[in-house]
Amino acid sequence: MLGSVKQVWQFRTLVGALVRRHIATRYRGSLFGFLWSLLNPLCLMAVYTLVFSYYMRFNGGPHYHLMVFAGLLPWIWTSSSLMEGTASLVNSGHLITKSLFPPQVLPVVSVTAAMVHFLLALPILAIFSLLAGVPVSWTWLLVPLVVALQAIFLTGIVLGLSALNVFFRDVQHLVGNFLTLLFFLCPVVYPVSVVPERLRFLVTYNPFAALTQFYQEMLVEGVLPNSSSVLYVAAMCVVVGFIGVRVHSHYQERFAEAL
Amino acid sequence: MISGNTAHVGGDREVTDEVDYVVDIRHLSKVFKRKTRAVNGYTTFKQALLARLKGQRTVADKVEEPVTIGIKDLTIRIPRGASIGLIGRNGSGKSTFLKLITGIYKPTSGVVNVRGRIAALIELGAGFHPDFTGRENLVLAGIMHGLTREEINARFDDIVRFAELEHVIDDPVRTYSSGMFMRLGFSIAIHTDPDILLVDEVLAVGDAGFVAKCKDRIAELRRSGKTLILVTHDLDAVERWCDEAVWLHKGDVKDRGNPRRVIDAYRHHIEKQEEGALLEEDTAQVAAATSVDAASDGRQSSRWGSREVEITQVSLVGTDGSEKRVLHPEDTARVRMSYKVHGSHEGLVFGVGITRVDGLSVFGTNTDIDRVNLPAVGTSGVVECEIPRIGLVEGSYTFDVAVHRTDGYPYDYHKDVVHFSVRSDKREVGVSSLTRSWVVDGVRCSC
Numbered sequence A: 001m002l003g004s005v006k007q008v009w010q011f012r013t014l015v016g017a018l019v020r021r022h023i024a025t026r027y028r029g030s031l032f033g034f035l036w037s038l039l040n041p042l043c044l045m046a047v048y049t050l051v052f053s054y055y056m057r058f059n060g061g062p063h064y065h066l067m068v069f070a071g072l073l074p075w076i077w078t079s080s081s082l083m084e085g086t087a088s089l090v091n092s093g094h095l096i097t098k099s100l101f102p103p104q105v106l107p108v109v110s111v112t113a114a115m116v117h118f119l120l121a122l123p124i125l126a127i128f129s130l131l132a133g134v135p136v137s138w139t140w141l142l143v144p145l146v147v148a149l150q151a152i153f154l155t156g157i158v159l160g161l162s163a164l165n166v167f168f169r170d171v172q173h174l175v176g177n178f179l180t181l182l183f184f185l186c187p188v189v190y191p192v193s194v195v196p197e198r199l200r201f202l203v204t205y206n207p208f209a210a211l212t213q214f215y216q217e218m219l220v221e222g223v224l225p226n227s228s229s230v231l232y233v234a235a236m237c238v239v240v241g242f243i244g245v246r247v248h249s250h251y252q253e254r255f256a257e258a259l
Numbered sequence B: 001m002i003s004g005n006t007a008h009v010g011g012d013r014e015v016t017d018e019v020d021y022v023v024d025i026r027h028l029s030k031v032f033k034r035k036t037r038a039v040n041g042y043t044t045f046k047q048a049l050l051a052r053l054k055g056q057r058t059v060a061d062k063v064e065e066p067v068t069i070g071i072k073d074l075t076i077r078i079p080r081g082a083s084i085g086l087i088g089r090n091g092s093g094k095s096t097f098l099k100l101i102t103g104i105y106k107p108t109s110g111v112v113n114v115r116g117r118i119a120a121l122i123e124l125g126a127g128f129h130p131d132f133t134g135r136e137n138l139v140l141a142g143i144m145h146g147l148t149r150e151e152i153n154a155r156f157d158d159i160v161r162f163a164e165l166e167h168v169i170d171d172p173v174r175t176y177s178s179g180m181f182m183r184l185g186f187s188i189a190i191h192t193d194p195d196i197l198l199v200d201e202v203l204a205v206g207d208a209g210f211v212a213k214c215k216d217r218i219a220e221l222r223r224s225g226k227t228l229i230l231v232t233h234d235l236d237a238v239e240r241w242c243d244e245a246v247w248l249h250k251g252d253v254k255d256r257g258n259p260r261r262v263i264d265a266y267r268h269h270i271e272k273q274e275e276g277a278l279l280e281e282d283t284a285q286v287a288a289a290t291s292v293d294a295a296s297d298g299r300q301s302s303r304w305g306s307r308e309v310e311i312t313q314v315s316l317v318g319t320d321g322s323e324k325r326v327l328h329p330e331d332t333a334r335v336r337m338s339y340k341v342h343g344s345h346e347g348l349v350f351g352v353g354i355t356r357v358d359g360l361s362v363f364g365t366n367t368d369i370d371r372v373n374l375p376a377v378g379t380s381g382v383v384e385c386e387i388p389r390i391g392l393v394e395g396s397y398t399f400d401v402a403v404h405r406t407d408g409y410p411y412d413y414h415k416d417v418v419h420f421s422v423r424s425d426k427r428e429v430g431v432s433s434l435t436r437s438w439v440v441d442g443v444r445c446s447c
Helices: A002-010 A012-027 A035-055 A064-091 A093-098 A105-131 A138-167 A170-185 A207-221 A227-252 B045-053 B094-102 B134-144 B149-163 B178-190 B208-223 B235-241 B259-295
Strands: B021-033 B067-079 B083-087 B109-114 B118-121 B196-200 B227-231 B244-249 B252-257 B309-317 B333-341 B348-356 B361-366 B380-387 B395-405 B410-422 B438-440 B443-445
Touching: A002 A012, A012 A105, A012 B134, A035 A064, A035 A105, A064 A093, A064 A105, A064 A138, A064 A170, A064 A207, A105 A138, A105 A207, A138 A170, A138 A207, A138 A227, A170 A207, A207 A227, B021 B094, B021 B227, B067 B094, B067 B227, B067 B252, B083 B094, B083 B235, B083 B259, B094 B109, B094 B118, B094 B196, B094 B227, B118 B178, B134 B149, B134 B178, B149 B178, B178 B208, B196 B208, B208 B227, B208 B235, B227 B235, B235 B259, B244 B259, B252 B259, B259 B410, B309 B395, B333 B348, B333 B395, B348 B380, B361 B395
Parallel strands: B083 B227, B083 B244, B118 B196, B196 B227, B309 B410
Antiparallel strands: B021 B067, B021 B109, B244 B252, B309 B333, B333 B380, B348 B361, B348 B395, B395 B410, B438 B443
């Protein structure tokens, strides 16, 4: 376990260079570059606010659009990490079969690149908050901790899924469909309060949902999340991270032959 | 693309004897599982699930698993500074062996110890991204090879200069020709301070000038005490560069030792196999030709004529009468034609011709040209043309045979009816291997 983590640390220059290339690839040749990655959450925010607040007259609180935006940004990080990360080994198969390339670097690059996009979008959230008259609270300073939790959690999942995907290509299709379900199980477009008590466990025990809540609380409401909930998510991160690394290193030796 | 392969055990160095082995491979075996249920090389989740539901634990448990043996119990130790040439036919396990040394594949059993950094000139530019410039790809490839940014910056100009890409280094590599692509990859790999150089047939591409430069560079690295592992079909290169040749055959070491001796044995083996393959090919062709003839008007591109006199069988045999398909320039060749007479005929002429595989007519003659007094022929028989010394340079050739009337009226023409190769250990050029000798200052020299 520690060995694998250490290995990724050894290859940090490589991870850094690949992340840079990954981000640069996406915007190479486009005029607005990074701005395109903001368009998606902005559109979604506009549409959800329009549909839920105005058409359906759903009372999502005073700053519904901010809550949606604060939930969408980490969600996009999650979904693009899982989509790209799961397929990362298969998509870069030539590197693994033709050279001694550390395979764990590839899923880590997917998660990191998506994280960079997330971090770059946070200032936009701050601007929206100020425009809406919501002060940027001191709780923003603690957001890096939540980011770290989510990064570990996503890395663990993606390490495991990308390894399985080498042997069962169905995994990447399963992930796509699973993400659609998961989105609506996270309190992005609705507050937790509307979830009936007997179904509340779907939010409480779902680390993705809990993470969504953390961001909304710290970035919009300016309050600290429930500490037991944070502990639960932290524990899940350790467990999932551990399993992910184990699954990945278990199959790692067979990648070159299976790809 | 190797980043400092540290497969060695710390402190192992004292344990080994005086000789410093950079590659120490003991009882290495590699077995590939061939998954019977695999679709396009991988299993689908559905299949695994179905297998599980049917009570099989995993797909892998399915029946007795067929396996392919990549490498069989191989033990090789390569001292520092040595040059080893790996030879063998396609599928003999050369590439598997390289992937095991570089650590891409894990051995099924046995030990691979590699001390030092390997530069694998195998898949040049494997990590290049077409949309990025040569400069960007160079930096990333350097990092993949395990160099630091400072090291890359320090060598940047050398790498670009060696690759001769100064003017296009800031263009996207998708605009590069395949030669430029390869040059950049080669230049990066060779500038990584390798202890061991793995060269897998890469010198087969690129223009002559650059190949010469690469060869110079490899020779230079050899002189500076680097270890060279060369995988190639270019047997001359092995002979010129290597201290030892290792002949792999179906994953096994068939022979090893002095390059000259091993290469000769290998050449001999290839010739015998080739002979078998050419014989098979001809048999198949004759079978195909006959079946076509039966349904056609007898005017095929490879065979035509009225068939009043027919050549029913053609073979190329050696002095001992056995079928031959591979000859040496000094060998005797006999073209044997069996004929059958069906109708009336007058003034029969039998002919043979030799064509090089690219269509060049090498030689042709017939019984008329040679002023042979043909005895009266019966209804069937055999005509043989004996060539005491085939006298051709190395290459692939075919025999044509024909029987026609003195005025040219065709009875039966067979084009390209027997394929054969000439193999020589001399590298003469041209078409004909003429008999010759050299006299220097009045002294006849032995060859």
